[in-house]
Amino acid sequence: MYKLIKDNFSPQEILAGEFGLERESLRVNKDGHLALTNHPAALGDKSKNPYITTDFSESQVEMITPVMNTVEECHNFMENLYNIVALEIGDELLWPQSMPCVVEDENKIPVADFPDKSHENTRYRTYLLNKYGGRKQIISGIHYNFSFNSNFTKKLYALSESELKYNRFKDQLYLKVSRNFLRYRWFLIYLMGASPIVDKTYNQSCGENIKLCNPNLTDNNVISFRNSVCGYENKETLYGNYTTVTEYVQSICEFIREGSIESHKEFYSSIRLKPHNVHHFISSLLTDGIKYLEIRSIDVNPFEKVGISILDLKFIHLFMIFCLIEPENNFTEWQEEALSNQHLVSIKGAMDIMMKKNATFISLKDWAQEIYIKLNQLNNELNLDLSDVIDNIKIKLEDKNNLPSIKLKNLVEKEGYVKAHIVLANKYFKDAFRNRFRLKGYEDLELSTQILMREAYKRGIKCTITDRTENFIRLEKDNHVEYVKQATKTGLDSYITYLIMENKSVTKHVLNKHNVPTPWGIELNEFDPYKIEPFLQMACVIKPKSTNFGIGISIFTKPPTKEDLKKAVELALTFDNTVIIEEFLKGKEYRFLVIGNEVAGILHRKPANVIGDGIHTISQLAEIKNQDPLRGKGYKTPLEKIPLDIPVELFLKQSNLTLNSIPNPQEIVYLRENSNISTGGDSIDYTDKINTKLKKIAIKAAQSVGAKICGVDMIIEDLENPMSKFGIIELNFNPAIHIHCFPYKGTERNIAEKILTLLGL
């Protein structure tokens, strides 16, 4: 097998695979007690959300990534799910360890609440509660789903000249991996186990066992309570038969017949063979064979926000390849020995213990070294480029203080059980908040799209990218499919609505037909002294019809002379055959974001500015302002850092200021003319500050062109005056949403939620 792979496969082919992660986490109060609140409604129907649901307990969040092609994608996705959940649970935190938080009264653990109480979900949980007790059922872990890429198994099949059918051949591969996984799982538990300690309220759950594991609570050698006899185990020791799929299925059926377990779901093995169709576990396994393996021995790593590091994900991947390649011994009692090794390492792994390998004693240290050498060899000979993984194993083997279990035990000894965990949980919450506007692994997408996708995942809407560079996504829920481009280009608006908005003069034509106020104006193809006459009496704007970036625009804030107007028209005519002249509206510009029949947000932009404190220079004040995590560079954040460039210096010079001037306390110093966010401008939410009349006008404007999603740009002369003059200067068919979601000042608006609701998702 090894030679076959080594001689015929590229590292790319060997490492290709499908990966998926599941992570459970308890919601807790700030004092480390299990939260008794309901699963947040914002996270959608837990029986339908494929990403975020609850496990046994209502307070036990389960986060699930889709199947992905790399472990990095899985890790990013899990981090996004973590961030989403962390920000939806109010004052509660996500408990960062596998073993439970403080649970004073086991009877108060809320079993997951499903609307239909007679549903199987509820019945099964009650059964588990009665059989295992609530505390054991809320032990949380990480499941790692893995399959080789089918090109790899097919090529292996072709090269192996097996007489089996392909599906059976593939099953044999996965069965071998499973057996070896079981044999060597102690190694994984040793390196990754991270539940060395429990709260004293847990002791009650373990009966006699707890004395074995935890004689005096802190002074012990436990690596993983979760993988110990005090952990998440069946009542009876059950050994599945991993010889063939048929035998595996038969063994499980036998457990059920004997009454040891109720269904295959209750078979708490360290690794599970998974079928194509989860709803028909047995028949699907027997006919189509194994689709993937589920590794279930992994503790939540409290030192990782996600609960597991990318390095460990890669390590497990390498470990799977090792399990595929490593030849098997024909020792018959291997399962009993392997379980014994698991328990031993879990409970005493921090000591230099002796283990049994094929009925022969071997020290943990020696055996670990043996496996390490093999992994290192695999990495080198197959060119897997995983030396970071190898190094990481090495430092853990060299010094057990590098093991997460030992690190956590040390921390708890210092800080106490609750505080040690709560400090970590708090740190992860803050990180989630700082990153609330981004979707990790999708930073190449526009912020608006990241925000929409994030909200989709939150609601349990399946979201896939159909064209990454175009920010084109596909949303699906309950067989309802919607495609969305750039967050606001949807099936809600009609093609002609877009075309109307895209064309300034047609937009104006339609708005006027609906009596929506716009600046009065005309279009010209050449300078016409007769037609321009009215504009000699008013402040006016001259602009090329189709340019969008301010090019060729002249603004006269007072009535122009005929000569100046002529020059302006001729300038604009160099950019377009058609020129628009219209009255110049005095006042400030506001962006009304209309979604459906409501104004979902109103925003005003201010040019980059600093507010003095009488101490710091302009340059220092800008630097302080730039610390805001909402500010970044290159449109990866809702706001941009204020650049202190030559235009700023020139602009300051006009007011006899330099970057080193020290403004007075409360003095606002503007740093440039234009208010673009891209040059450090501020976005300020005005949604609750603008009267209903103007909101209705904005809605009417959008409705005039038939738009369901529309950015309405309105000039309002005086916001304080309800009779103030106003006019609509532009409609935008692709309004940015991130500026409303994360303004510099004012309330953050959940625009994505409104879009998804309008889409019926």
Added chain:
Amino acid sequence: MYKLIKDNFSPQEILAGEFGLERESLRVNKDGHLALTNHPAALGDKSKNPYITTDFSESQVEMITPVMNTVEECHNFMENLYNIVALEIGDELLWPQSMPCVVEDENKIPVADFPDKSHENTRYRTYLLNKYGGRKQIISGIHYNFSFNSNFTKKLYALSESELKYNRFKDQLYLKVSRNFLRYRWFLIYLMGASPIVDKTYNQSCGENIKLCNPNLTDNNVISFRNSVCGYENKETLYGNYTTVTEYVQSICEFIREGSIESHKEFYSSIRLKPHNVHHFISSLLTDGIKYLEIRSIDVNPFEKVGISILDLKFIHLFMIFCLIEPENNFTEWQEEALSNQHLVSIKGAMDIMMKKNATFISLKDWAQEIYIKLNQLNNELNLDLSDVIDNIKIKLEDKNNLPSIKLKNLVEKEGYVKAHIVLANKYFKDAFRNRFRLKGYEDLELSTQILMREAYKRGIKCTITDRTENFIRLEKDNHVEYVKQATKTGLDSYITYLIMENKSVTKHVLNKHNVPTPWGIELNEFDPYKIEPFLQMACVIKPKSTNFGIGISIFTKPPTKEDLKKAVELALTFDNTVIIEEFLKGKEYRFLVIGNEVAGILHRKPANVIGDGIHTISQLAEIKNQDPLRGKGYKTPLEKIPLDIPVELFLKQSNLTLNSIPNPQEIVYLRENSNISTGGDSIDYTDKINTKLKKIAIKAAQSVGAKICGVDMIIEDLENPMSKFGIIELNFNPAIHIHCFPYKGTERNIAEKILTLLGL
């Protein structure tokens, strides 16, 4: 008045105005008898179509232009209406004269048929029939609606320092024009009268009068029967009071009270004062004053397809300005004298008659010369640039053989009454057919838009252009408004449907999700020897993802070598970051035009070619083929002329041919590789030749992306084989419709009709 205008107004200001035309025309059989068929259903509901309706008789088509800013636009619009009607009446023709065609039995003249027989329309026509007789009611004419531009009347008002209110001042202007028009109308009738002769069946209608007008049918001096006592006149002579609007209204009310007429509509004056609101004639005239004038003395000119020339339209415009400026005489019996002059000129105008001017005798010749000089002076002194109009008057005055009346009389003497008119009508029909794909005055618009607008006018849909350069139009019928861009971009499709179709890979993704066959393929961002492997076994195409014009595309009709494939991928990568490789489908490409749930047309394009006759050279054959009126240059016609350029010569050379080679009879010689219409390719309709299965696939493809209007490009390997391989290679969101409407070969498909129906218009 003259000085005021001369000193203060530019020619542009003087000539600005609003114009509208109405023209009646009888539908006749090829033998010159009145058609007894119904008004064509394709022309929509005649009680709602604002452009095409019927007048008194079901066989009397009335064509109406909207209000336009120039006479040229009016003329073009009327020509379009003519073309539309001429092509919708089957074998019938439009009678090109004011006086009726052959009407053997007056009782058989079909009165216009309205669905609701009790409707006012029907009652009024029956009343007219009984009072005037059918033959008189089917006399046809041209009405010319005119108003000065309000900027002109407002400026005149400002300069005149009148004490009247503006509306009354404006009324005074129009009343003066009307009075002068009545005084000088004989001049217009003399120059433009064109009904010098009637069919003998008409004589019965005139009683004693006919002897006066037409003693022996041809040997007479009639200019205009229509304006004579045998024409379209009230039973009694009625003189309206043109002093003020109030008196005008009072005089009409008096006629009604006396029972001379039934309503203001029956007052057959040469000029009518028209209100803003036609439905409230009297109250609207009294309150808002005169909106425009309707000139009703104009005969249909049989020598003009449209019934009137642009020169004559301009002449009438000049004549209106003359009527405004010309001082009035205080002679009280002016109305009686003017009517007498009208009758005299109408009946005896071809002789050198004496007329009465303010009770003094003056010869027609002298008076005409007098008016001519004044018109000439106006033109010169006001710089109106109407010397063509002046010259045209001059040649008519110099030689009466240049009068349309005399020309028609001469023609009828030579050819006979029916034949003379039918020959002209036939000529106009042929011209209409030749121009069936274009909309005169709108040639700058895309053909597809011209075709759609034409169909809209036909159905009585109000159609206005919102952005000319963008082919953006507004359609309205019964308060239902639809905007359309480039004929097929409508509100039927959603924005995301367009965005899906615009993106090749998203389109393919969606089609595949719906199991619509497309060529199998992958996307690459760099050459990947692993991923391209399948393509070494198949004919394939390599193309940049986003290029549309064949740039950077490589086609391998046989499986390529790895090296060639690499070169092709690298070439494509120079045009786009993403490259598509897909299987190459063998066969011919067909464009399925899906409209709603049906395939409205299927088209196949062939490269430019000629078919030999054993006599002509390739170059001569191309020249003959280029005679087809469907072929033109610069996309103004459905097909382009075959260019005999260097690529053609080089292409022929490959087969050892030159432009001077003489192909054998029936031999097809292709002239270039590509099948684009733009290089002289042929479009061939296959709509009825392709099986339902493939049509359903095309419809399914469109429906997959949610498209209501969609050009589906399908490759079909073998059209004759129902099991033939096929695949969809592209969806187009803006499919051209003209290629289906006017193919080189095969049935012309009325696509515009289907689009308008789908739009609910």
